[in-house]
Amino acid sequence: MTWRTDDIPDLSGRRAVITGVTGGLGLHTALGLARKGADLVVTARDETKASTAVDRIRRDVPGASVDVVSLDLADLDDAKRASAEVARTYDRIDILVNNAGIMIPPRSRTKDGFELQIGTNHLGHFAWTAGLWPVLDASDARVVTVSSAAHMSVGGIDLTSLTPQGSSRRYRRWQSYAESKLANLLFALELDRRAKATGSRVVSVAAHPGYASTNLTKTGPSVRGLSLPGIGIHQVSKILGQPASHGAWPLLMAATDPSLTGGEYVGPGSLGGARGRPRLVATSRTARDEDLADAVWSASEAATGVEFRV
Template sequence: MRSIFGSDGWTKSSMPDQSGQTVVLTGANSGLGYEATKAFAEKGAHVVMACRSVERGESARDSIREQFPAASLSVRELDLADLESVRSFAESFVEEYDSLDMLCNNAGVMAVPRQETEDGFEMQFGVNHLGHFALTGHLLDVLESTSGQPRVVTHSSGVHERGKIEFDDLHWEDSYDKWSAYAQSKLANVLFAYELDRRLRTADVDVLSTACHPGYAATNLQKRGPEMAGSRLRLAAMKVANAVLAQSAEAGALPMLYAATHEEITGGEYVGPGGFANMRGTPEIQNSSERSRDEETAERLWAVSEELTGVEYSG
């Protein structure tokens, strides 16, 4: 029987050596992204830290190097709320690098007051899904040309189970509920990960795509919504919940690291913590929601995403 702590006690020390691997990780300067960057660097990978704020990215890089002086890290500006920034990041990456072993679509926003991206998308759908959809499309050629079965790992959330893709009002212009919008964006993450994997298999491309979720991990992500809304009560409640219920950011990063490096990953999986209510514990392969497996919805979302971003995937 599986223990309440997870499947097999897998931790970052279980990761294989990553020497010679190149990783692009969005949102690498804080929370789960920071912990994953640190783990990759400790194992010898070169990590391109794709951050909205270069200043915060460089501060995070310096902090990691204090622990691991030999860490191979590069900070690049990437604002997922701006498709021009996404395109510029990808172009600069392929100019400097000729291989990409892992793309970790990690950055995101959660339950923020309604606002729009530079391109007029609802912020959560725009950043969490469309920005990563465009980034992956721009980097697909370099992924395809990399030997050794590269991986795309897209970070979702258990909240995706509450999500529904509102095709008639994707950007919540008629009415806005911050948690429903967040759930939609996280469902979109899983639909995208699965559809990408199906398309890669059909095209006989040796790149794997998988999804993961961190359970309930204490990061700054939970604080941003209450801070932006100016709600001291919600912020205080969130801090209490984090202290009582959440696992650490280091533990929350494990499903992403597992999905990116574990040998049993073959594409199309959903990885999350295997402990209490799938909110904490060591990672395992799990089942995502029924809606996330709806191939018709996934194909429709893909077509809409290509139209909105102007990024068309070859093949």
């Protein structure tokens, strides 16, 4: 049966926390949840962009409850501070959508010295989610981790990229992006396994947006300002990709479909997963490698200095 946003149940009285809502998938995920009555807690690095996003949400959903938390996932201390702030402020979190990310930038490092993509997309979210875990666990929350079909293009993760020294290999931006998205998927599935093993009622699922036209394709390749490659990729995405509002459908299904019990992966169902209505989709074999997932989890604890005990 085809999933539609009308299938999202009433979320009145439920709280959803979403990272990266200043545009694209995060904004449309926030809108979709707010329209069904969810109280929102949204994160952003840029205060001005956050204000613009909140204005958009409140314009489209009058009366929407939206709180903003400053979060820079490329700074582990800030990820720990922000998660501690959220855990102190709110007594429950029903939905967590780990959406924020960076895509194919020039070789760059996080504040802590990690390659920017693995550091932001995976390690930042790992530390952030670990800090929220006591509240998530007590709330029987749904945790959605946003991955990408790009994870299919790599057969593993260079674990040295999860150290400040970094990998000695030549930097290839697409490879590093794909590995960061594989790390997201490994994390989501390992979190599901650990939650089930301990009797936690947290549901961990993953989603990908397909080929969606968002500002990530324009700003990612340059990080600071625009670049000709970024502008070119963005223009192609506008022609071939589906709108960001449609790219958010898998995230919304993953966040709200009551039939999901954990360990699922949701993505577009047409054109080889590039676009269309969401459905359950396959992962790569590597993404379901439990030994690799355990190794990445341990390396992530060492990298972040956070013991993520489920």
